[in-house]
Structure formats: C-alpha cells, structure tokens
Amino acid sequence: MNALRVAQLDDLDQIASLEVEIFGANAWSRAAVAAEVTAAAGGSRHLIVSSCGERVVGYAVLMCVGDTADVLRIAVQPEHRREGRASTMLAALRDIAGSRGCRRMLLEVAADNAGALEFYVAQGFADIHRRRGYYAGSVDGLVLEKPL
Ligand SMILES: CC(C)(COP(=O)(O)OP(=O)(O)OC[C@H]1O[C@@H](n2cnc3c(N)ncnc32)[C@H](O)[C@@H]1OP(=O)(O)O)[C@@H](O)C(=O)NCCC(=O)NCCS
Numbered sequence: 001m002n003a004l005r006v007a008q009l010d011d012l013d014q015i016a017s018l019e020v021e022i023f024g025a026n027a028w029s030r031a032a033v034a035a036e037v038t039a040a041a042g043g044s045r046h047l048i049v050s051s052c053g054e055r056v057v058g059y060a061v062l063m064c065v066g067d068t069a070d071v072l073r074i075a076v077q078p079e080h081r082r083e084g085r086a087s088t089m090l091a092a093l094r095d096i097a098g099s100r101g102c103r104r105m106l107l108e109v110a111a112d113n114a115g116a117l118e119f120y121v122a123q124g125f126a127d128i129h130r131r132r133g134y135y136a137g138s139v140d141g142l143v144l145e146k147p148l
Contacts (some may be wrong), residue, residue: 004088007047007059014056015049026136036061036072040073046096048134049087050085058088062096068096069148071107090123097148106146111140120144 007015012034019027027034040047040061042068050058058076062069071093076085107125109116125144134141 002088003051003082003087004048004092005051007037007040007049009037011056011059015059018056018059018075018077019064020079028073038071044116045072046093048089050080050089050090052080058085058089060086060093062093063102064097064102067101067103069093069100069105071105086119087123094148102148104145106143106145108134108141108143110135111136111142117142 011029015037016028016033018040019033036045037049039045044063046062046064048060049056050060057080058074060074061072063072064070068129071090074086074093076083094105105125107119107120108131110116111130123146125146127142128145129143131141131143133139
C-alpha cells in the first residue's frame with residue numbers, strides 16, 4: 001500500500017534509520033532528524049512520509065521561506081523505488097508550497113546522482129546553478145528550480 005501522511009514524532013526512529021540506510025556517510029544525524037521532526041510539529045518545516053502498512057519507506061522535508069520552498073530531503077527505501085512514491089510526495093510538497101504562497105521550489109543535488117537528476121528533470125526542475133566541489137570527493141552540487 002502506498003499511503004502518504006504528515007510525519008508524527010513517533011516516526012523519528014524509522015526516519016533516522018532510513019537516513020543511514022539511504023545516505024550512509026552523508027546521513028543527517030539522529031539529532032538533526034529529531035530537529036526536523038520537531039520543527040515540522042512546530043510548523044516551520046513540512047515533513048511527510050510514504051508508508052507501507054505501519055512501515056515508513058520514504059520521507060520528504062520542505063522549508064518555506066518567503067516565495068521560495070526548499071526541498072531539503074526526499075528519499076525512498078531502495079526496495080520501494082519506482083513505485084511513484086517520490087512523485088507523490090513531491091506533488092504533496094508542491095501543494096503545500098503553493099498554499100504557503102511560494103512561487104518556486106529549489107533543491108540541491110549531487111551532480112553524480114544520476115537517478116535523482118532524472119527524477120527531478122522528469123518532475124520539471126531545471127539546473128540553475130553549479131556549486132563546484134560542494135560535496136565530499138569534489139563532487140559538484142547542482143541547484144535545481146521549478147517555478148510554481
Ligand atoms: C530519487 C528518488 C527519491 C526517486 O524516488 P522514487 O520513489 O523511486 O521515484 P518515482 O517512482 O516517483 O519515479 C518517478 C519517475 O522519475 C524517474 N526516475 C526515478 N528514479 C529514477 C532513476 N533511478 N533513474 C532514472 N529515472 C528515474 C522515472 O521517470 C520515474 O518514472 P518511471 O518509474 O515510470 O520510469 C529515489 O531514487 C531515492 O530515494 N534516491 C536516494 C536518495 C536521493 O538521492 N534523494 C535525492 C537527493 S537530492
């Protein structure tokens with residue numbers, strides 16, 4: 001079952017372990033995930049999860065400031081990819097951003113993350129800036145934008 005819901009404080013453990021599984025050395029620490037979940041509960045972030053029964057198998061984090069909505073994270077557990085989960089989460093973030101009066105969405109992705117780049121381009125994002133050597137190993141960061 002591919003269900004979407006707003007994250008709860010109870011989801012912290014599952015999101016923190018998905019972070020490590022998906023992002024490895026670049027994972028947010030448990031404290032950082034806790035800060036995001038707490039910020040979401042307080043309304044300064046929007047955090048949604050994609051679930052399969054009781055299990056969280058994907059999550060996405062949005063921050064709205066002024067006319068810009070930043071996608072801070074979007075991730076799906078490997079065995080649940082290509083099920084449309086990230087697309088569904090991004091659509092939900094887009095709706096939230098629109099309702100907050102944002103005019104554009106921004107995100108940053110490593111230039112060597114080919115799968116994520118294909119996903120974002122398929123979702124209508126375009127490359128607007130390159131940050132040379134931004135990631136570990138001198139990998140460039142790409143800033144992508146989608147007007148709303
Ligand atoms: C990028 C990511 C979030 C996509 O999640 P997903 O749930 O598999 O994406 P969807 O199923 O919604 O994909 C929708 C479309 O995007 C494109 N797409 C998604 N992943 C792709 C990949 N690895 N390679 C090529 N195209 C891809 C396809 O067009 C796909 O449609 P299709 O399956 O009908 O061909 C997921 O691969 C992931 O978690 N990656 C690791 C974390 C990450 O890199 N996050 C982004 C960092 S900025």
